[in-house]
Amino acid sequence: MANAASGIAVHDDCKLKFLELKAKRTYRFIVFKIEEKQKQVVVEKVGEPTQSYEDFAKSLPSDECRYAIYDFDFVTEENCQKSRIFFIAWSPDSSRVRSKMIYASSKDRFKRELDGFQVELQATDPTEMGLDVIRSRVG
Template identity: 90%
Template structure:
C-alpha cells in the first residue's frame, strides 16, 4: 500500500529481511533504498552477521539518501550482553534536495512497518553516526 503523503510502498522483502534480522539475527545490517520509478522502498544490501560497523558505514553511499537498520551488540556496565536495533535515516548534505524530501516524508511510515526498532538516528554526515554515538545511544 502506497502512502498518500509520499506515495511510497514498502516491498514485502523489507519486512521479511527485518524480521530475520530481529528474530534469527541472520543479518548484521540492512540498507534500504527508495526506488523512485517503482515508488517503493526495497532492500539494497544485506550485511552478514560477521560484518563490522565499519563495513556497514562503508555500504552507505556518500551522496545519496538511504534508510538502514543495524543490529548493535554491546556489553552493559553490569557485564550483560545486549543488543539494540538502530534505525538510521542517512541523508547526506550532498544528496539531491528532491531525494532528501522523499526520504524525509516517507521515513515515519516506513519505520512503522519495521516493528522492533529501538533507537532512531538521523545522520547527515558520518560523524553523526559514529560508533561512539551508537554506543552512547544504546545504553
C-alpha cells in the same frame, strides 16, 4: 499500500529481512533504498552477522539518502551481552534535494512497517552516526 504523503510503497522483502534480523539475527545490517521509478522502498544490501560497523558505514553512499537498520551488540557495565536495533535515516548534505524530501516524507510510514527497532538516528554525515554516537545511545 502506498504512503499518501509521498506515494512510496514498502516492498514485502523489507519487512521479511527485518523480521529475520530481529528474530533470528540472520544479518548485522540492512540498507534500504527508495526506487523512485517503482515508487517503493526495496532492500539494497544486507550485511552478514560477522561484518563490522565499518562495513556497514561503508555500505552507505556518500551522496545519496538511505534508510538502514543496524543490530548493535554491546556489553553492559554489569557484563551482560545485549543488543539494540538501530534505525538510521541517512540523508547526506550532498544528496539531491528531491531525494531528501522523498526520504523525509516516507520515513514515518516506513518506520511503522518495521516494528521492533529500539533507537532512531538521523544522520547527515558519518560523524553523526559514528560508533561513539551509537555507543552513547544504547544506555
